[in-house]
Amino acid sequence: MSDNCIFCKIISGEISSKKIFEDSDLMVFHDIRPIAPVHFLIIPKMHIESLNHAEAEHQNLLGKMLLLAPKLATEQGLKGFRTMINTGREGGQEVFHLHVHVFGGGANLPKT
Template sequence: MDCLFCKIVAGDIPANKIYEDELAVAFMDINPQAPFHALIIPRQHLATLNDISVEDREVVGHLHWVAAKLAADHGFADDGYRTVFNCNRHGGQTVYHIHLHLLGGKPLGWPPYQDTLKVAIDD
């Protein structure tokens, strides 16, 4: 399989891993969009959210549990954080192995692109 995240899980490609267990691996994003930006992935390959079956509920729920644990461990759970799954091209997915983005460490505006929009309006 030629999946970047499967290669990270297998240890074939290095990553700044911050969490691992039997179901999931978490590592820091190489293009962070917040002071803390991690990706939490299942060890099993699931290309998109559309590929999740009823049998995958446990692993997908586990990714959210890992996100909450990491937010607490890194000291921003009480201030708040954002979790995001992107699905397919229009949803912004670029690696086709589901991954939960965990962003925190600063106030996050809504909509997510508001900082970009503000710059465009101010110009």
Template sequence: MSDTIFAKIINREIPADIVYEDERCLAFRDVNPQAPVHILVIPKAPIVKLSDAESNQQELLGYLLMTLKNIAAEQELEDYRVVINNGAGAGQSVFHLHLHLLAGRAFDWPPG
């Protein structure tokens, strides 16, 4: 996973429009946004996809969701969608766990 584009963003090997960072995670604007607001929240820990997360990472997973909630509040978003794709068949294209924060337009149901 150390060669993913997200690892390179964490390591500052490539630039990103970072909106939040702490010792555990990083959040930045998606370069190919699917909504007017499209922010990705990623752990700095090497988790490939949600199904690869270990039970000892449960607190980190909750932390990512709370961080996303706080970013949404800072962005003054009341209505937004959170998406986690798990595997290529579900649309995951970067194999580093990431949460999509999408807002600024109406979303249909079911998604996809």
């Protein structure tokens, strides 16, 4: 965990969140600035700064994150959804703790 990381503080319980899933490896909670009717984040409990910092040893964790997305999207009532991982400042990453955005629930989703 990183002392200055807002997501690490959410994982530790220092900062509250609207949690929808948690296990020993991952935490999932609703985004505080949603861009769609349903917008949640899947984060590893292990502090990994970005996808650029993921290594071969994280392969199972990354797979678990992606496989969890459709299950939780369905539980949140989505029939379709989009996933997004911003990587690095120039890639739009604002919180430097790896996270997968999952969002949907509307016809007016931002275009890629």
